[in-house]
Amino acid sequence: MTSEVRRRGLSGPTIERLRLLRKKTVATWKVYRRNRMGMIGLVALLAFVVISVFAPQVMWVLSHIAGWPSVYGPFDEIAPVGSGLPPTKDHWLGTDFRGNDILTRTIYGSRVSLLIGLVATLVSMGLGTAVGLFSGFWGGWRDEVLMRVTDVFLVLPWLVLMIVLAALLPGGPSVMKVVFVIGITGWSGTARMVRAEVMSIKNWTFVERARSAGAGDYYIVRKHIFPNVFPLVFANSVLTVALSILSESTLSFIRLGPDPTRVVTWGNMLEDAMTGHAFLNDLYLWILVPGLCIVFVVLSFTLIGSALDEIFNPKLRKR
């Protein structure tokens, strides 16, 4: 690794930092590996990621093993449009009222659910971390202003704010809109947490030393404060992905998510199941399977996040 880095012409300190980063990652992994729940979560998540990335290939393999008439796509009308059909040899989970194969839709649904969860988390963690870092670092009136705004987002119930935003933002339903709405409503808790952490870090002597050496605010925050809060932010990001996936499924369920005829998510599959009266037509698997997928993905992110939190959160390590 070192020689490769040197060939790209990176300076000595950068190499040193990369080496340190690798050492830290290896050390963290050694602790993480001993956390049984964390490992279960990681393995389950990897399985979901592989299935979602290789969804078409998975479908190809399945259809050849099971001898289905064709390789189904998530929007292919392969059954009569109407009330949906119960499971058969060719459609393991049955078909929905759009005439789509439910198993196929479930497999493809993992893509958007995971994608929205990850990107929305990036948005909300980025925003929350930035607000928390500067609010905690500056203090004074700027902190006061930022915290009052944070309070508004903290006090408003997430779902209510999401509903109003999703209903009001111009343009039809889309993946981008859902990402924006989840990101903009979910940052306040992170901001609070990061701010508290920064307030305890900023009085350490190394910050004082950097300042007396003439470092500016932005430089100190970037070089000295942020690296120290990063592990905690990272652990919380993983937990936030779980919440974002739940938010996405809820928004899709109340028909404020992406258009179900063009984008499949587990949330809009469940909304279909509800409007298609899956209960009355004995299509229980239509409700059960997408729901369990949400539960297991959220669970695996939660297990990983809690394991990381145990490693990185100084308050938890003490116990």
Next chain:
Amino acid sequence: MKAMTIMIIRKVLNSVITLLLVIILNFALFRLMPGNPINVMVPPDPRIPAEYKQHLIDEYGLNDPMYVQFFTYIKNALLFKFGDSFTDPGTPAMSIVLSNLKWTLILAGTSSILMIVIGMAIGIASAWKRGSLFDSGSLAFTLFFYAMPTFWFSMMLIAIFATGLNWFPDSGALKFGTRPEWTWASFVDLIRHLILPAASLTLGAIGEFALIMRGSLADVMTEDYITTARAKGLRERDVMRYHAVPNAMLPMVVLIAMTLAFVVGGVFQTEIVFNYPGVGYLTIKATYDLNYPILQAAFFLIAVIMIIAVFIADLLIIMMDPRISVG
């Protein structure tokens, strides 16, 4: 005492500022809408008489310059005036929201009490017997329900107990077409309709309270005064009851206030699945009809209730925490 007064005044000020920011957010959001702000307050339906529309435009000053509109808006918001519902002209949106509020309060109130009481009991029991089968069992239960979307759990309950076993009705707050009365039959009907939605809300959130209580107690149990209490020869029961639990309550109150926002989110989902005629059901229906006055009124009312709830929680914390109240 003085520190306490200052703190309370600060909290009051913060709440007022939050309220004003909510009003500003509300104003800005509903005017972000493409096109004319008149579309937000005046029903687009062409069958509605033009005089009525003109009356609304005059009353809410919708043709005034933006800054005049802004102050009119603040005044109206503080008077709870958000225009008339689009779907039933002549009826103020707020009065419709308020009439639905009682159902939300019944549902949210019942399940909040249940989830706090049961959750705390489980939390105390698992902190007491840490590492036991009960402890790990309740942890697994907690995680599973935490990962479950509330709306999905509601659907499963309907599938099993309503359409499957036919024990409970699957929608509404009362038998279709009836109104609440002060009779035994009406009360029984109300409870029968309440059980499934309340169960879905309660079971979904018990875990969170159990986890918080367990964590809070686990922190307290490492304190020196617990060792002292044990050294005095107190029974484990009494150590729990008189020394550990009261001290673990403080973080609990903070978190109950925080969790309230999530309870509201859960209520919304439960109401839509069960067609329960509360504020959540109304709000989500309003997004489908683009019924903006209802949406604004519901949003504002919920914000006000939350601000008051958080303020009360803050007051309780100030009163309960001896480090603040004694000075």
